[in-house]
Amino acid sequence: MNNEETTIPKPKLQIYWQGLHVPFIAPWSNERVLPGxxxxxxxxxxxxxxxxxxxxxxxxxxxxxxxxxxxxxxSGTPALGEVHPLRQRQAMHHMLCQVCGETTYNADFARWGERHLFLARAPRGRPFSEGEQTSAPPVCLPCAHESINTCPHLRKGYTAALVKYAQPWGVAGVDFDEATLRMMPMPPKQHLKVQIDHPRERWTLAMREIQTLHGVTPVDLVDLGSTLSQSSRTELP
Known part of the structure; x- marks a missing residue:
């Protein structure tokens, strides 16, 4: 077992760029893909x-x-909308907020019946479903409200849900040809999704971890925020 899996995450330094709160999982221009x-x-x-x-x-x-x-x-310029593979993996494994990097095992988690908040783009209004695959880590409530007000993608439509637990499903990455060891062609900005123990897993260079969501309850962020501002005895869905 590696240190990433055993070390308790420490509070993260919040980084701003041109007035924007840069997500913890966003890569920066000086974080370059290393040759290998x-x-x-x-x-x-x-x-x-x-x-x-x-x-x-x-x-x-x-x-x-x-x-x-x-x-x-x-260091450098943030690539907003993109993902740093290690920090994404850490956030998924430790249930860290994808924006601030803090743990989502917090007071809200306890108030929500030990559930995490997940947020995603949904321009057509499709809600999270049971067993949904995602490579987006959870988010804390303050960062969720901040995101829907500042992220241009989320302003076009979003969906939110409280989730009982997230289960590792596999990875998203680049597939390599077994004979030539060359990368297989893929559409721009798309990755191959490979489930755990699938034969192609050993020929995939992983870039993101994918989990499935279980115990899913769609919620409205406005209602969720107003509910928590009332008595702590208020029941959540």
């Missing part, structure tokens, strides 16, 4: 891709190879 020679590697579970200079404790999680990207949060 892809080779064929055989190990426990079979054959797949690996790095020629691979460090198992840093380059893999659950046996899956991950893209390497440097860490220089706050």
């Amino acid at each position: 020679t892809i080779v064929r590697r055989t190990g426990v579970g079979g054959t797949g891709i690996g790095y020629a200079d691979e460090l198992s404790h840093a380059d893999r999680r659950r046996g899956v190879l991950w893209v390497r990207q440097s860490i220089a949060q706050g």
Whole structure:
């Protein structure tokens, strides 16, 4: 088990850029994807891709190879709308707010019957469904309200839900050809989704962790905020 899975997250430094609160999971221009020679590697579970200079404790999680990207949060210009692979993975695993990076195991979590708040774009108003796949970490209530007022994508429509638990499903990333070890072509800004233990998992360079949501209750953020401003005895849906 690696340090990422055992270390208790510390409070995160809040970073602003041109008056905007930059999400914890957003990458910065000086956080560059690091080069790594892809080779064929055989190990426990079979054959797949690996790095020629691979460090198992840093380059893999659950046996899956991950893209390497440097860490220089706050340096340069933020790439709003994009995701830093390590911080996304940390936020998903530890249930950290994707905006402020703080734990969502907070007072609201307890008030909501031990449930986390998830938020997503929904220009057509489609709500979260039971078992929904997502690569978006949870969000705390203050950051949810901040996001729907400042994020241009969310202003076009959003959906929110309280979720009892999130279960690891797989990863999203780039697929490699078994014979040539070259990246398989994909549409721009799209990644292959691979479930845990699928044969293609060992040939995928992961960029995001995907989880499925369970115990899903769609909520309205305005109602949720007003409910919490009333007596703590108020029952939530």
